Amino acid sequence: MKTFTFFILSLFTISIYAQGPNADGMEKQAVEETIRTFFDGFHKQDSTIIKNVVDNSIVLQTTGRNKEGKTMYRTSEFSKFLESIVSIPDSIGFEEKLTSFSIQVDRTMANAWVGYEFWLNGNFSHCGINSFQLINFDGTWKIIYLIDTRGKAGCLEE
Known part of the structure; x- marks a missing residue:
């Protein structure tokens, strides 16, 4: 009986671990594809594409330093973000070049740290x-x- 209980608990533990922090490459690939789709919509100025890969309650923020060197951050309304993207005139060329991906997945949650350069x-x-x-x-x-x-500062390779 003890052997059977140990076996069942081992299977349960292995099953949980397999879904944990060491997610397979397919999940990481799916996360990266979601982000690339977001930027595809961004560059095409297509709000429908963007909306397909974001949750309705998405939070958008930015952080940096102001002219005085103080750390700041601000929250933007998603609807205003979409309006600003789709209203960029054709005469303005813009591209956000993605330079690196670091993706972590645990079960139903993922974090992606994505480097970028913005060109105007x-x-x-x-x-x-x-x-x-x-x-x-x-x-x-x-x-x-x-x-x-x-x-x-520290953006482009010299």
Whole structure:
């Protein structure tokens, strides 16, 4: 009886561990694809594409330093973010180049630390990190939170 109980508990533990922090590459790939789809919609100025990969209650924030060097952060309304993206005139070229991905997955939650460079009309503007929090809603990853940093120092490889 003790052997059987140990066997059952071992299987249960292995099953839980398999879903934990060492998520397989497919889940990490799915998270990365969700983020790439977000940026595909961003570059196409297509709010429908963006809305398909975010949760309705998404929180958008940014952090950095103001002109006096003080740390600040602000929260943006998602609807205003979408309005600003879709209203960019065709005469303005913009691209957010994703430079790196570090993704962690645990069960239904994921975090992605994504480096970027932002280019405006072919000129470097700024760089930073996008930190995404995602939740897997019954097999579909959705972005629930995004905060980014912005700056000019230490961006481009010299």
